[in-house]
Amino acid sequence: MKRILLSHGAGGQEMFALIEQVFQRSYGPSGVSRDDSAIIELAGGNLALTTDAYVVSPIFFPGGDIGRLAVAGTVNDLLTAGARPAVLAAAFILEEGFPLESLQAITDSMHQTAAEAEVNIVTGDTKVAPRRAADAVFITTTGLGAVLRPGLSGAAAKPGDKIIVTGSLGDHGIAVMLARENLLGSDNIRSDVAPLTEIVLRLLEAEVEVHALRDPTRGGIAATLNEIARQSQVAIEIEESRVPVRPEVAAACEVLGFDPFAVANEGKMVVIVAASDANRALGIVRDCRYGREAQLIGEVLPAPAGRVHCRTPYGAARLLEMPTGELLPRIC
Structure with missing residues (x-):
C-alpha cells in the first residue's frame, strides 16, 4: 500500500487492512x-465514546441529508455498545462560498434528529477551507453515552445465537448513489437514515440476552457479519430468502451491478441474541417505529471460524465474503 485509495474508506477488506x-x-x-x-x-x-466523519455526496438526498446522517450515525454507534447516548459534539469543515441557507438546513436537521434521539449537541468547531480545497461540507461528530449493558461486542457472539436484522437492506446506499447520478425517477427509493434509540433501549430494558449489536453501514451486512465472525471466531450462516430487500432496491442493484448485502445502511441494526430470547427480541423490535420489517435471518455456528455463509433458496450455500474495492464511495 503506497497511497490512500477510495477503497480504503469503503468499509471492506482494504479499510480493515489500513x-x-x-x-x-x-x-x-x-x-x-x-x-x-x-x-x-x-x-x-x-462510558462509551465514538467519533465519525461524514463526507456524503450529494449532501441532500431522498430521505435525509448529511446533518441527519451525522447525528443518527453517531447515536447508533453508541447504541451498539449498549450505551444510552447523552451528548454529541460536531465539527464542520465548510468550503468557501457554501450557501448559508444550506448550512442552516443542515443544522436544523441535526437539531431535529438529536431531539428524536434524545441527545444534546453541546459543543463543536467550524473551519472554512478555500474554494476547491474541500467539497461543500464535511462533518465530524463525537458522541458520549452511559453504558447500560457492559460486554456487548462483536467479539461476544456465541454458537447457537440467532441473528436479527431490523429492516430492509440497501436503501441508504442506493438512494444516495441514484441521487448522485441523477437516476432517481421517483421517491420509491429513500434513505433509511434514522437514530435507533427506541429499538436498542427497549431490548436492554426488557433484559433481552443480547450479545452483539452492529449497524451495517459501509460494506453492508456482508462487512458487518464478517467482522463479527472474525472477532468472535465463529461461523455465521444466514438464509438469503429471509433477508429483507425492497424489490426496487434489488432491481437497482441488479442493473448497477451491486450486491445489496454489501450496500450501506444508516437506519438498520444487526442484533445477535441468545436463541432462547430470539422470538421475544423480534417482537420487541417489530413493535418499534424503525423495526416493523425486522426479520430473523440466521444463526451463529461454531465453525469454520471467521466464515460467513449464505444459504440460497435452492438449498446451496455460498460464501459471503468481506467486500473489496471501492463499492459506493462518498456514501456516509
Missing part, C-alpha cells in the same frame, strides 16, 4: 477498538 497496518501499528492493538465505540472504565460507571 486499520491494522497503519493505525494499530502506531497506536498499538489496544489503542483502536474493533467495535464502533470504545469503552472508558470509570469508578462511577462505564
